[in-house]
Amino acid sequence: MHTVQIINSSDDLSGVQIVASERSAPSPEQLSVRMVKAAVHPSDLNYIRGDYRAGLEKLLWNYQESQPTFDAARQQPHPTMPCIPGGEGVGIVESCGSAVDSAQWLGKRVAVTAGPPNGTWQQYLNVLPQQAVALPDALPDEQAALMMINPLTALAMTRYILKAQPGDWLLMSAGASAVSKMVAALGRHYGFKTISIVRNRASADGNAGQLGDEVVISEEQDLARRVKEITAGRGVAMALDCVGGSTAEALIGCLTERGRALLYGTLDAPSFNLFSRNLMMTNATLSGFYLPGWLAAQSLQARNEALAELAKLSATGLLFSQVDAQYPLDQAVAAVKASTARGRTGKILLDFTG
Structure with a gap:
């Protein structure tokens, strides 16, 4: 079989190669x-460029350690090279290990979550049953391949962490991104109100109907002024940022008293200046969100409840993901390049059916 492997970290993608390897039997x-x-996600690029490793090396528990880990207990090491990227996808269960109920799984179409060192960018993947969700026939492969990471991120942040209530105002950067569009859809479904920040008028017009209840165009409008107008001078109860840099700074300044902001990405910059009194005087809270870490902290029951809610919402089309293009496995580098193109509005997929 063939796999996509990260041989070494590289900004120019030269470390990404297609490798022929033996198919391993499931445990x-x-x-x-x-x-x-x-799916091809920004998180895959973070592994390819070495961004995750660079970030982990700054954490206290990795100080002077040769192998950084994602957790203080040092149970989740950053993968060593070579490794196979890919956080999610869709496939067919072809065989089961001896301890698995084959009647439940064999032949089923499933959405799977994985990640380096043994990610989804390979023709055959071995996973534990808790990494797979059986799918309804009505859900297309394109949506199933994108069902886990972005939809679950949007659901977890709004419903399980921030616990957004009807009438709450939520401000989000990268308003035209897949996650932000899903947050807007969840707001319409559950009753909380959303404000989407987009870069320019073309982005606002091109994504009309998929953005928040209110839209702020950063190239034309002052964010603080618009948020003050929209919220009758109070500010927002919660905010989500995946951009970083000056956008994160401005977004945090829009929080109301006891407001909460979650940082979950660094599309623009990994750092920003924080005016401490923006948090002090409002008693606001600034936190980070990393989906694998959040999932690892959930009980089996809580995880299953979240996945059940996710599957139900996905089946209705509420958490729809736009797909811009699909590439065969041997064009994985081109797929990654396409995923970074400015102005792209949909997701990129690897297609193994050719």
């Missing part, structure tokens, strides 16, 4: 999934 506890499609 007694695993499912063997023939992959149909896999």
Whole structure:
């Protein structure tokens, strides 16, 4: 079989290669999934460029350690090279380990979550049953391949962490991104109000109907002024930022008393200046969000409840993901380049069916 592997970290993607390798049998506890499609996400690029490793090396528990980990207990190491990227995808269960109920899984179409060192960018993937969700026939492969990471991120942040209530105002950067569009859809469904920040008028017009209840165009409008107008002078109860830099600074300044902001990405810059009194005088809270870490902290029951809610919402089309293009496995580098193109409005997929 063939896999996409990160041989070494590189900004120019030169470390990404297509590698022929032997297909491994599933362990007694695993499912063997023939992959149909896999998603290309910014998180994959973070592994390819070495951004995650650079960030982890700054954490206290990784100080002077040769192998950084994602957790203080040092149970989740950053993968060593070579490794296979890919956080999610869709496929067919072709075989089961001896300890798995084959009647429940064999032949089923499933959405899967994985990640380096053994991610979804390969023709066959072995996963534990808790990494797979059986899918309804009505859900297209393109949506199933994108069902886990972005939709679950939007759902977890708004419903499980911020616990957004009807009437609450939520401000979000990168308003035309997949996650932000899903947050806007969740707001319309559950009753909380959203404000989307977009870069320019073309982005606002091109994504009309998918953005928040209110839209702020950063190239034309002053964010603080518009948020003050929209919220009758009070500010927003919660905010989400995946951009960083000056955008994060401005967004945090829009929080109301006891407001909460979650940082979950660094599309523009990994750092920003924080005016401490923006938090002190409002008693506001600034936190980070990283989906694998959040999932690892959930009980099995809580995880299953979140996935059940996710599957139900996805089946209705509420958490729809626009797909811009699909690339065969041997064009993985081109797929990654396409995923970074400015102005792109949809997601990029790897297609294993060719």
